[in-house]
Amino acid sequence: MGRPTQFDKDEALDIAMILFWKNGYEATSVSVLAAAMGITRSSFYNAYESREKLFGLVLHRYKKEAPDGVLTEITDGKPILPTLCAMFREICDLRSADPDRKGCLVINSVAELGKDAEAPPFVRDLFSAMVDRFLRLVRQARDQGELAADTDIQALAGELAAFLSGINLMSKVITDRQQLWRTCRSFLVSHKLMVEDDV
Amino acid sequence: MGRPTQFDKDEALDIAMILFWKNGYEATSVSVLAAAMGITRSSFYNAYESREKLFGLVLHRYKKEAPDGVLTEITDGKPILPTLCAMFREICDLRSADPDRKGCLVINSVAELGKDAEAPPFVRDLFSAMVDRFLRLVRQARDQGELAADTDIQALAGELAAFLSGINLMSKVITDRQQLWRTCRSFLVSHKLMVEDDV
DNA sequence: TCCGTATTGTACAATAATGTACAAAATAAA
DNA sequence: TTTATTTTGTACATTATTGTACAATACGGA
Known part of the structure; x- marks a missing residue:
């Protein structure tokens, strides 16, 4: 044919x-x-x-091979926080190892967004989907007892989205793996998403 | 002439x-x-x-009229945290009020950065300067007793830089002022940079 | 008024990019 | 082998964009 x-x-x-x-x-x-x-x-x-x-x-x-893909594979009942932390660590590793300093394709694309939809519309959706996914995960984690019952899950999801975006962006300038991970770990610890002595 | x-x-x-x-x-x-x-x-x-x-x-x-300019005006001895919080709030207000969803010029420019210095080099410096400024401020805040003596100031400065970047980026998609501020407040509170009942 | 000097408009030549059109090429199926 | 179908190469006309060159212009100061 x-x-x-x-x-x-x-x-x-x-x-x-x-x-x-x-x-x-x-x-x-x-x-x-x-x-x-x-x-x-x-x-x-x-x-x-x-x-x-x-x-x-x-x-x-990109979505399929992106480091935050692991979050999609989480099924009901499985612990969430360890995977979340591993993802942040993976991102620090990947970004600092990239000689091109490309950062994250989705984040880069969001930065290109203007009000007028010149740019592809799915970029907006992709970002919103990330926030939504964080919200679901955080809710599940709370319900599973991995987070305190009174956790403000909306706010935490927002924080995760913002911080993750920021780390990806920051990796274009700050290229030291240790520094990136130290920042992430501090974030994770202060939100009780991991305990100090993990790794 | x-x-x-x-x-x-x-x-x-x-x-x-x-x-x-x-x-x-x-x-x-x-x-x-x-x-x-x-x-x-x-x-x-x-x-x-x-x-x-x-x-x-x-x-x-831009640097002169940017919302984080207030941080430059902090002199020795003055309290730091209230100004820091006010800046985050100001950013939520400004970004959500902008009908063009422009975000932050510096952050947008960082996202455009590639390894090969096609883009103007001062963008990198501008971002690094932001991180450095956060470090100085956090150190001063700790020394002034606004933060615990054992605060990891390197990590906290990194977190602030990443989170601020992320909020600015996120504001291009999430345009609701309340949602942005709620996220920031949660971040500030969990880092003991403000207390829950402030505003 | 006249001169020096910096700005402006117009022009130029070169390169890059766009989307479409059409004939040539290559293969699967009849 | 022929036919139908899809890809491929080449070409075209158009529009953007770049940096430079040069003459015309307009103003401050002598």
Whole structure:
């Protein structure tokens, strides 16, 4: 059924992801994308329709391999806080190990947001989804007795979202792993999400 | 001494600031800048030499009117925590009141940073300066007895920087003033930077 | 008034990017 | 082998953008 695609779509998507991640959505032109993917602009438009559509695919892929993905895999009844802490540690490790200082693709994209929806709309949703997920997790943790019964879960979820965003952003300037983790640990401890002597 | 400038440099700088703020550094072209400022590109290059130089001026101006400016005005001996809390509250007010959801110019610019110093270098310095300032303030607060003597001031300074960054970023998606402030208050209280019943 | 000097408008040449159109190429199925 | 179908390369017309060059302009000071 027609001529098959000459390039590896998965590989191309990876390349696109790195470019968007490194340079930002707006700053990554179709010409540059196509060239990096090793295809012509013609094939690009044929395969992805538009830069925005491709970005949607990229974000979808990013979500799957992002370090906070572990939070999605938490099932009812399982302890939450250890996974949460591990995620923060993982983020410190990943960000400080990245020689490109790319930070987090989602956070970078949120920063690009303007009121007028020039930028892809799903970025907003992705962020809101993160806040919602934190809220669910924190509620579950409270209900499971991992957090005090009188915990303000709304506020805590907000704090987690803000702090996580901030750490990801900060990692573009502060590149020392120890310093990042120390900051995270302090945050986690002061919110009783981990105890001092863990690790 | 030559023909005088036909346009108001202060006014033009303001216009440029809004544009950079709203659309980001990279996405704001000289053409658009010059047009918005009401001058020709010719005059633009004559007056500012380059977009990067202008951005330097813009950041300088921004720093002066930014909500965290109050922290610079703290002199020895004065209490620190009330001012710190007031700043967070001010930021919630400002960000939620901004119909353009611009967030913070510095934070937006940090998000644009790549490893290769394409972007103006002073952005990095500006962020580092913020961390340093938090460290000095926290140290002073501890020495003044506003914080416990065994406070890990490095970690706390990092937390403040990360959280503040995150709140500014988050304000581009979460626009409800109450929700933002609730998050900040929770953060401040859990770090003993304010007491629950303040405001 | 006239001169020096800095700003301005217009022009230029070059590069980059956009989206579309169409013919050539390559394969699966008939 | 032929046909239907999809990808691919090339081309096109358009619009942005860049930095520089140069002459025209306007004002302060002599």
